[in-house]
Amino acid sequence: MALRKRFGFLDWWPGETRDEVIIGAILTQNTSWKNVEKAIANLRKEKMLDLKKIAGINIRKLEVLIKPSGFYKQKAKRLKGFVVYLFGNYKNLDELFDNGVPELRKELLSLNGIGMETADSILLYAAEKPIFVIDAYTRRSMSRIYLRRKEFGYEELQSLILRELPKDLRLYKDFHAQFVELGKRYCRKTEPVCAECPLNKACKYGRLR
C-alpha cells in the first residue's frame, strides 16, 4: 500500500451531527453530493435534520424536501424505515451503537435500503467504529492502481485494505476521504485529470503519459 499522499488530514464526512451523517449517507446513494446538499439544505431550513423529527414528519412532505437528491420516494421510505426501527427498538442512537460491531453491522444491513456501503458509512462516521468504507471512488482508484486483473467484491476489498492499515479510527476516516477527494478531483470516470494527480505513475493512466 504505497499510497499515503495527502490532501491534508481529513476528519471528514460533511455533516455536523450523527443524525446528519446518517441522513446524508442514505441520500447520497448513487447521487452526487451537490444534489444531496440541496436536499440537506431543505431539511435544515425546516429543522428536519434530526432523526426524531423525521420520525414525526409526513412522508409526502419528506419526499418533497429531499426531492433534489433523486430517488426521492424510495429514499424517503428508507429514512422512515430507519427511524421507525431505531425508535421502535432503542431509546436513541447511543443505545443502538452500544451493540458490538459485527452485530450492529448485520442489524443495519437488515434494514431496507441500507446496504454495505451505507452501513459502513454509518458505522465509521456516525458510530465511530473502526471499519473501512468501500465506495465508487475507492473501487475506481484501487482498480487504476494495482488491482487491474481481478475484480474484488466489496468485503474482499474491504478486508484487503483493513489488513494493510493500522487499526486506527482516525486513519480509516482519513484514508477513505483521500479516495473521495482523489476521485472528485482527478480519478474521474470520464476525463481523468492525470497531470497533477498525486497517484501519477502508480496509476495505469499516469503510466501512459
Add this chain to the structure above:
DNA sequence: ACCCAGGTGGCCC
C-alpha cells in the same frame, strides 16, 4: 441527446 453521480433491492440464472 446523451452520460454521470460517494447504491440498493428484486428478479433471474
Add this chain to the structure above:
DNA sequence: GGGCCACATGGG
C-alpha cells in the same frame, strides 16, 4: 455468487 434493471434529480 453474479448480471441486469428500476429508481429520479441536476450538472456537464
